[in-house]
Amino acid sequence: ASKIGIIGAMAEEIERLHEHVRVTDTFTKAGITYYEGKLHGKNVIYCKSGVGKVNAAVCTQLLLDAGASHVLFTGVAGALDPRLDIGDIVVSSSCIQHDMDCSPLGYQLGEIPYHPNSVFRADPGLIELAASASERLFPGRCLTGVVLSGDQFIASKEKVEELHQSLKGACAEMEGASVAQVCEMNGIPFVVIRSMSDKADGSAHANFADFTVQASNHSYRIIDDILQRI
Ligand code: ADE
Numbered sequence: 001a002s003k004i005g006i007i008g009a010m011a012e013e014i015e016r017l018h019e020h021v022r023v024t025d026t027f028t029k030a031g032i033t034y035y036e037g038k039l040h041g042k043n044v045i046y047c048k049s050g051v052g053k054v055n056a057a058v059c060t061q062l063l064l065d066a067g068a069s070h071v072l073f074t075g076v077a078g079a080l081d082p083r084l085d086i087g088d089i090v091v092s093s094s095c096i097q098h099d100m101d102c103s104p105l106g107y108q109l110g111e112i113p114y115h116p117n118s119v120f121r122a123d124p125g126l127i128e129l130a131a132s133a134s135e136r137l138f139p140g141r142c143l144t145g146v147v148l149s150g151d152q153f154i155a156s157k158e159k160v161e162e163l164h165q166s167l168k169g170a171c172a173e174m175e176g177a178s179v180a181q182v183c184e185m186n187g188i189p190f191v192v193i194r195s196m197s198d199k200a201d202g203s204a205h206a207n208f209a210d211f212t213v214q215a216s217n218h219s220y221r222i223i224d225d226i227l228q229r230i
Pocket of ligand 1: 076077078079152153154155172173174197198199200201
């Protein structure tokens with residue numbers, strides 16, 4: 001039977017799950033608490049990974065070891081594509097680790113030496129479910145594109161332009177490509193759904209907390225819609 005794994009990095013990003021999932025079991029490992037239960041009659045297991053690629057990788061492997069058959073990541077990101085506004089949605093076509101840089105050795109930016117792949121493609125069926133839910137809920141405010149992850153909060157116009165040009169990133173965050181790599185290593189389908197909390201240009205300051213709550217709610221609504229249809 002399928003068991004849908006759902007990860008958010010921060011408390012705001014999984015708060016709506018706490019309200020809507022009927023939790024029947026919990027366990028804690030490596031400091032991460034996993035909640036198992038039902039949402040719209042589907043088996044789900046969800047957790048808060050913490051911020052960054054290491055937390056996300058550990059979290060994802062434990063989620064898969066607990067039997068997750070699919071992984072959805074819900075949360076916020078900084079917009080890189082100039083068409084995106086705060087609150088808009090990005091569904092991952094693929095994920096790349098933008099801070100993996102062995103270019104002095106002749107590798108492409110993002111390329112992981114000796115690893116079979118560095119561009120982690122999301123599952124086409126999950127992309128379709130996420131993109132159609134996004135378009136229904138937030139018409140004209142969604143795009144499917146490359147999600148870039150790194151252990152950096154992006155906050156300058158120069159970096160935004162660089163990441164948008166070099167790796168064609170739609171948005172920047174700190175976990176998606178790590179989750180993606182672990183899913184690929186285990187042969188498990190995934191998709192990342194991010195709502196924009198800021199424009200990654202250094203203007204994320206006083207409003208960041210408010211926008212994060214709003215954007216987290218947008219991302220949750222898409223997850224909720226997917227669970228009704230999956
Ligand atoms: N998550 C939300 N905004 C972000 C940014 N600007 N950079 C990295 N991760 C983010």
